[in-house]
Amino acid sequence: MPSVPAALQLDNLCVVLVAPRNPLNIGAAARAMGNFGVRRLHLVNAYSVAFREARSAMGASGLLARAEEHASLAAAVAGCSLVVGTTVARKRELQHPLRSLPDAAPLIQRAMRSSPVALVFGSEKRGLSRQDLSHCHWLLRIPTEGDASMNLGQAVAVCLYQLTRRRAPARITKSEEKAAAAAELERITALLLECLHASGYIQPRAARSAEEKLRRLVRRLRIPAADADLWLGILRQISWKLQQKK
Amino acid sequence: MPSVPAALQLDNLCVVLVAPRNPLNIGAAARAMGNFGVRRLHLVNAYSVAFREARSAMGASGLLARAEEHASLAAAVAGCSLVVGTTVARKRELQHPLRSLPDAAPLIQRAMRSSPVALVFGSEKRGLSRQDLSHCHWLLRIPTEGDASMNLGQAVAVCLYQLTRRRAPARITKSEEKAAAAAELERITALLLECLHASGYIQPRAARSAEEKLRRLVRRLRIPAADADLWLGILRQISWKLQQKK
Numbered sequence: 001m002p003s004v005p006a007a008l009q010l011d012n013l014c015v016v017l018v019a020p021r022n023p024l025n026i027g028a029a030a031r032a033m034g035n036f037g038v039r040r041l042h043l044v045n046a047y048s049v050a051f052r053e054a055r056s057a058m059g060a061s062g063l064l065a066r067a068e069e070h071a072s073l074a075a076a077v078a079g080c081s082l083v084v085g086t087t088v089a090r091k092r093e094l095q096h097p098l099r100s101l102p103d104a105a106p107l108i109q110r111a112m113r114s115s116p117v118a119l120v121f122g123s124e125k126r127g128l129s130r131q132d133l134s135h136c137h138w139l140l141r142i143p144t145e146g147d148a149s150m151n152l153g154q155a156v157a158v159c160l161y162q163l164t165r166r167r168a169p170a171r172i173t174k175s176e177e178k179a180a181a182a183a184e185l186e187r188i189t190a191l192l193l194e195c196l197h198a199s200g201y202i203q204p205r206a207a208r209s210a211e212e213k214l215r216r217l218v219r220r221l222r223i224p225a226a227d228a229d230l231w232l233g234i235l236r237q238i239s240w241k242l243q244q245k246k
Numbered sequence: 247m248p249s250v251p252a253a254l255q256l257d258n259l260c261v262v263l264v265a266p267r268n269p270l271n272i273g274a275a276a277r278a279m280g281n282f283g284v285r286r287l288h289l290v291n292a293y294s295v296a297f298r299e300a301r302s303a304m305g306a307s308g309l310l311a312r313a314e315e316h317a318s319l320a321a322a323v324a325g326c327s328l329v330v331g332t333t334v335a336r337k338r339e340l341q342h343p344l345r346s347l348p349d350a351a352p353l354i355q356r357a358m359r360s361s362p363v364a365l366v367f368g369s370e371k372r373g374l375s376r377q378d379l380s381h382c383h384w385l386l387r388i389p390t391e392g393d394a395s396m397n398l399g400q401a402v403a404v405c406l407y408q409l410t411r412r413r414a415p416a417r418i419t420k421s422e423e424k425a426a427a428a429a430e431l432e433r434i435t436a437l438l439l440e441c442l443h444a445s446g447y448i449q450p451r452a453a454r455s456a457e458e459k460l461r462r463l464v465r466r467l468r469i470p471a472a473d474a475d476l477w478l479g480i481l482r483q484i485s486w487k488l489q490q491k492k
Contacts, residue, residue, distance in 0.1 A: 024270075032400050037391035102411060142407070145283035154278050154403035157396070161388070161404045165348060192480075199487035201480060217476060221467045230463060234438075234447060241445035242487060 008164060012112040014040040015156060016076050018132055019123040023053035028153025029121070030054070030064045036160035041067040042076040042118070073120070073135050078183035080118040081225060082111040085128050085136035086159065088149050095216050097138040104140040105162045114178045115225070119159060124152050134215040135182065137222075180228040188228070189218045191235035198242035254410060258358040260286040261402060262322050264378055265369040269299035274399025275367070276300070276310045282406035287313040288322040288364070319366065319381050326364040328357040331374050331382035332405065334395050343384040350386040351408045365405060370398055430474040435464045437481035444488035 015033055020026050020043065033041060041063055043051060055064045070076035077083045084104065085096070099107070111117050120136060122128035127149070133139070142150060142158055150158070180188075193214055196202045202210045223231060261279055266272050266289065279287060287309055289297060301310045316322035323329045330350065331342070345353070357363050366382060368374035373395070379385070388396060388404055396404070426434075439460055442448045448456045469477060 028397055028400065031397055035390040035394055035396050035400075101407075143411075144281040148281055150281050150403070151274055151277055151399065153397065154274065154281075154400050157400035158403050158407045161347075161407070165389075195484055196480065199484045201483040217473060220470050220473055224466050227463060227466055234442065237447040238441055238445045238484060238488070242484070245487065245490065 008109060008166060009112045010037050010164065011040070012114075012116045013038050013108075013163065014042055014077075014080060014116055014118045015160075016042045016044060016073070016118050016120040017046065017152075018044045018073055018120060018128060019046065020121075020152065021047050021050055021124055022152075023050040025124055025152040026050060026054035026064070028151075029156040030062065030067075032153055032157035032160055033063060035157070036164045038160050038164070039063050039066070040116075042070055043067055044070050044073050044076045073132050074182070074186055077118040077120070077135060078186070079116050079181055081115040081179040081181045082108070082117040083120060083136045083182050083219075084108060084117065085120045085133050085139045086122070086155060087127060087139050087141055088144055088147050089127075089141070095213075096133060096136060097220075098141055099138060101140055101142050101159060101162050104138075105165070108140075108163055111179070115181070118182070119163075121152060121155060130212060134212040135186075135219075137219045178225040180223040180225045184225070184228040184232070185218055185223065186215075188223065188231055188235060189215050191232065191239055192218065194239045195235060195242055198239065198245075253412070254355060255358045256283050256410065257286065258360075258362045259284050259354075259409065260288055260323075260326060260362055260364045261406075262288045262290060262319070262364050262366040263292065263398075264290045264319055264366060264374060265292065266398065267293045267296055267370055268398075269296040271370055271398040272296060272300035272310070274397075275402040276308065276313075278399055278403035278406055279309060281403070282410045284406055284410070285309050285312070286362075288316055289313055290316050290319050290322045319378050323364040323366070323381060325362050327361040328354070328363040329366060329382045330354060330363065331366045331379055331385045332368070332401060333373060333385050333387055334390055334393050335373075335387070342379060342382060344387055345384060347386055347388050347405060347408050350384075351411070354386075354409055365409075367398060367401060424471040426469040426471045426474040430471070430478070431464055431469065432461075434469065434474070434477055434481060435461050437478065437485055438464065440485045441481060441488055444485065 015029065015038060017026065017029060026046070030041060033039065046069060051069070068076070108117055108119070120128065120132065122132065140159070142155060144150060193211055196210070196214065261275065261284060263272065263275060272292070276287060279285065292315065297315070314322070354363055366374065366378065368378060386405070388401060390396060439457055442456070442460065
């Protein structure tokens with residue numbers, strides 16, 4: 001059997017920084033990306049002074065110059081069919097499957113072969129919010145002593161070191177078809193939410209937490225990309241019918 | 247439970263920074279050490295202002311307060327029976343065996359079991375000098391794109407992440423391992439079918455083939471067992487609402 005390592009599709013790996021505040025950290029993340037050959041950087045809600053400073057410090061030609069700015073995490077990950085949040089916490093977010101970086105790497109590498117994957121880092125102080133997390137399919141934990149938080153640039157470096165390591169080719173099973181992109185999952189979530197409201201499943205005062213729960217529930221399904229339109233059509237029809245009955 | 251395996255003798259791992267100039271980098275290296283449970287830090291010929299600043303920024307209680315200062319690399323590694331220099335260069339130092347970090351890790355871990363090992367990092371600008379290198383048994387290279395140099399704190403973080411990794415087989419997290427049983431999928435399919443009929447999505451004469459299509463569609467979702475009841479509840483509610491006042 002040939003043991004040539006499978007090529008890593010690094011263009012399918014997208015680093016997303018949510019609400020970064022410190023220009024040094026944005027620059028450090030960009031430098032780590034450059035070190036490991038990862039070029040796609042999306043910033044969500046970046047403090048604009050910090051971003052400008054980081055950009056000028058790094059020069060205009062690099063990946064920071066080509067970084068995309070987005071107003072929401074949903075927009076930043078819209079094209080990605082796997083969205084992985086990073087955390088140091090071991091127990092906090094029990095709503096999501098939590099994998100340590102070494103275990104997560106082969107899964108992310110496999111997903112990168114067929115479609116874009118987002119690796120999402122929270123802000124320096126607070127990490128990812130519950131709402132941010134609800135956009136993630138699962139969470140990745142860098143194993144640290146006492147679950148202490150890591151410097152942002154260091155966390156990016158460690159993740160990308162592991163994710164760009166070539167290893168023996170993992171077998172792609174047939175069931176590993178391309179998964180629906182985040183934008184499609186978000187449309188499905190929105191339609192389903194309409195149905196739940198119209199059917200009386202959701203009580204108005206619990207609407208916010210219900211939305212996050214539902215978003216996670218949909219992400220745990222792993223809807224194949226090829227089926228997304230069909231599900232959207234089904235939900236549109238049900239939603240339309242439910243609205244008529246109101 | 248500590249996340250760093252007890253079998254690793256981390257007290258036998260000593261990080262040596264040669265001629266560091268930037269207090270932020272010293273602090274970043276110390277933070278990375280703390281993250282991975284490595285406590286022995288030796289500084290060689292550190293710019294004293296930088297060291298003082300880093301110390302005061304990190305507080306006096308941490309590992310920077312206990313860091314040893316040495317006037318020469320020879321003194322700093324005197325107690326170590328393996329001295330490994332770090333470099334990003336691939337070809338420069340042909341006098342030394344050069345191992346990439348993943349290959350180097352098991353050798354260093356094995357040496358740590360019996361006696362202290364020094365991991366030596368050069369200054370931010372120039373790396374390790376030829377003279378510094380002559381104190382090393384061999385060199386460790388972090389594989390980077392185009393052999394570009396890494397930020398010091400990030401290089402320390404990446405090395406210590408790899409060196410403190412236990413080599414356990416990858417596991418699937420509990421929460422994702424179990425998929426919904428066929429009987430649950432069938433109940434979900436039946437309820438969904440009711441919804442599709444009630445909403446007018448399915449035309450009566452295509453009912454048979456629609457049912458089969460739907461069954462396959464649901465099976466392609468891979469619904470987690472833990473979520474099956476939730477989906478059943480959602481579908482029951484929607485179906486009930488659709489049946490009302492038909």
